[in-house]
Amino acid sequence: MSEPEPRCAHYQFVHVALRTLVFQEARLAAALWELDDPMALLDDIALQVVRACRGEGEGGELRAEQLTLHKLRLGAHPCVVIEMPEPVAATEAFMIAILELRDLDASPDSDQAAERRYFTLEYSGHRPAPHTVLCEWTAQGSHMNMGGGPEPEVGAFVTELARFVLD
Incomplete structure (x- = not known):
């Protein structure tokens, strides 16, 4: 039995649309952190992705109510983790982390250029448990595989990210 193909809306939201916007629109990462309820923003992105996938003859559905957003601190940095619907195919993501490398403890008057980092915790198959x-992803569009990841749980994901970001 062959492995299923990644769902268009799931893949495109994580690996193309949201990633591209995070790096091209610095305000997006800040808005996800600062808005009381950024779900309407995510829903707009998801709807555009679904429309594009349908335009390519692909089905699929993705709405903000299927996502869970967590606002966390990674050291002094704002970190937004988005839990995706359960992945069913390799390269679909369990979670995304958008990290701004600005210091939340710095003076609000400091003129920090907030570099952003974009991480994914991807599904790579069952063996016998989800792997x-x-x-x-870099701002230049490179996708770097950092090896086996943690359990698909927010705390484990953030703990693993801290090893790469805070060390």
Whole structure:
């Protein structure tokens, strides 16, 4: 039995649309952290992805109510973790982490250029339990596989990210 193909809306939201916007629109990462309820923003992105997938003859559905957003601190940095619907195919993601490398403890007057980092915790198959891979996308569009990832749980994901970001 062959492995299923990644769902268009799931894959495109994580690996193309949201990633591209995070790096091209610095305000997006800040808005996800600062807005009381950024779900309407995520829903708009998801709807655009679904429309594009349908335009390519692909089905699929993705809405903000299927996502869970967590606002955390990774050291002094704001980190937004988005839990995706359960992945069913390799390269679909359990979670995304958007990290701004600005210091939340610094003076609000400081003029920090907030570099952003974009991580994914991806599904890579069952063997016999779900196997994860930790990856990072760069602003230049490179997808770096950092090897086997943690359990698909927010705390484990953030703890693993801290090893790469805070060390």
